[in-house]
Amino acid sequence: MEYISLSYTSLGIAVLFIVSAMAVSFRYRLGLEKDLAVGAVRAFVQLTAIGYVLQLLFVSEKWYYVAIMLAIMLAAAVKNAVARQSVQPKGMFTTLGISIFVGSALTTAVVIGIILRVKPWYSPRYLIPLAGSILGNSMTGAALALNRLRSDITHRKPEVEAALALGATSRQAVMPMIRDALKSAMLPSISSLMVVGIVHLPGMMAGQIIAGAYPVDAVKYQLMVVYMIAAAVAITSMMVVYLATNLFFTPDHMLKIEALGST
Amino acid sequence: MARIEFLSVTKTRSIDGKMYNVLDDVSVAIEEGTIxxxxxxxxxxxxxxxxxVNRLESATSGNVLLDGVDVSTIDPIELRRKVGMVFQLPSLFPLTIQENLTYGPRLRGVDPSSLEAKVREVLDMVDLPDLSPGRSAGELSVGQQQRVAIARTLMNEPEVLLMDEPTSALDPTTSKSILKLVCDIKSKYGITVLFVSHSLEHSRLVGDRFLLIVDGKVIEESDIEAFFRGPQTELGRKFLAGELK
Structure with missing residues (x-):
């Protein structure tokens, strides 16, 4: 199978897409021209760098390089999920870190070890893109679940305190909010299950097809990907809401008002 | 039944980075069965x-005693079952009246179907004998909701009732009926009640004793009628004259 290799000259033409977006921004005075320019440059630098790193990983085939790469990806995902929280009480990094790690590691292990039976398991060609996709979705799910949980507890504080005053544990008191937070974290991956293939061809499948895979093979991969994402998001957000109770309550089932913030 | 005692209780809170004494060396005893x-x-x-008292917050220093036992040594879940609380807003759960009422017992693993008689009893107590427990709590008026909130607390058979401005969100007529209800509950169950209100009239209608607190400090603690006849302190006189806001 052959595919058209993209030269830097041809890629230069693609810059016109960014220029056209800048023109829209200029025409409507959105003030986004600078962001677009910076974004385009950042994307170029970041992707080029990761391209070389991946090339190195692929050539060396050493498990510890792959492990270091995965650790960096995990750290970036956790940092990003923390940054998306409007209030950041003590212990939030650990909460999100453990959740994203457990949710992603479990799902990745099943995909690599049981479904694909990749040998050796650390083969970067499979492990890096699959773990990346899982981490990205776990990160979004964890961030959504935690933000929603905190904001719901804040808004429904009278209800939470009424439950505590009746003898509920902190977890019992926030159970309705936990359910809503889990739902809001899981809904995006469920709606993508509903529309996949109809509205758009997902990135991984598109990439495989361009790279010369048979569409039916690419579809099988994509199915595995959307299923694994649904599981990764569910596991990660469940871990988040389970651990987050400790962020918002003392061990004596008192609300930590300072951890909640105003919205 | 229960006696409550505050022993040199101070509660410090940080507001905008500055520390304030929300309560400053408060000592007071509330005898059992009094309001x-x-x-x-x-x-x-x-x-x-x-x-x-029910450990929704903890004291910075000093002790709060329930029947001589420091509440900070009591398991908070056990404590809160004994010490019921009614808030300014009814804060009912978005469930049916029945589910709201049985919430406390269900936490303890009591089968709700065994609670029908108890549900009827507390609804009678709060003067809502005709209310169908299957209705959604959200359909009720605020006054009815506050009665259900009180009934929900009574389902736990508390020994102490903490009432945090329970009438301030209600119209005058409804307020009066809630105040009467508080008196009825005390005389029927002999519960010790701590009743917070910014309304002097309401305090006088329900209270046996009166505690005046200003800037976290106890100013006066006396028989309620004695206070209204003649406060012992300058701040007390000002408060009664409506000059303290």
Whole structure:
């Protein structure tokens, strides 16, 4: 199978897409021209760098390089999920870190070890893109679940305190909010299950097809990907809401008002 | 039944980076079966006193005793079952009346179907004998909701009732009926009640004793009628004259 290799000259033409977006921004005075320019440059630098790193990983085939790469990806995902929280009480990094790690590691292990039976398991060609996709979705799910949980507890504080005053544990008191937070974290991956293939061809499948895979093979991969994402998001957000109770309550089932913030 | 005692209780809170004494060396004893009305200007620390009794908050120093036992040594879940609390807003759960009422017992693993008689009893008690327990709590008027909230607390058979401005969101007529209800509950169950209100009239209607608290400090604690006939302190006289806000 052959595919058209993209030269830097041809890629230069693609810059016109960014220029056209800048023109829209200029025409409507959105003030986004600078962001677009910076974004385009950042994307170029970041992707080029990761391209070389991946090339190195692929050539060396050493498990510890792959492990270091995965650790960096995990750290970036956790940092990003923390940054998306409007209030950041003590212990939030650990909460999100453990959740994203457990949710992603479990799902990745099943995909690599049981479904694909990749040998050796650390083969970067499979492990890096699959773990990346899982981490990205776990990160979004964890961030959504935690933000929603905190904001719901804040808004429904009278209800939470009424439950505590009746003898509920902190977890019992926030159970309705936990359910809503889990739902809001899981809904995006469920709606993508509903529309996949109809509205758009997902990135991984598109990439495989361009790279010369048979569409039916690419579809099988994509199915595995959307299923694994649904599981990764569910596991990660469940871990988040389970651990987050400790962020918002003392061990004596008192609300930590300072951890909640105003919205 | 239960006696409550505050022993040199101080509660410090950080507001905008500065530390404030919300309660400052508060000592007071509430004998069992009495209603202590707690009055004072906004932000005086009235609600905080209540929240220390059922450990929704903890004291910075000093002790709150329930029948001689420091509440900080009692399991908070056990404590809160004994010490019921009614808030300014009814804060009912978005469930049916039945589910709201049986919430406390269900936490303890009691089968709700065994609670029908108890549900009827508390609904009678709060003067809602005709209310169908299957209705959604959200359909009720605020006054009815506050009655259900009180009934929900009674389902736990508390020994102490903390009432944090339970009438301030209600119209005058409904308020009066809630106040009467508080008196009825005390005389029927012999519960010790801490009743916080910014309304002097309401305090006088329900209270056996009156505690005036200003800036976290106890100013006066006396028989309620004695206070209204003649406060012993300058601040007490000002408060009665409506000059403290």
């Amino acid at each position: 202590l009305a707690i009055g004072g200007p906004s932000g005086a620390g009235k609600s905080t006193m209540l929240r220390l």
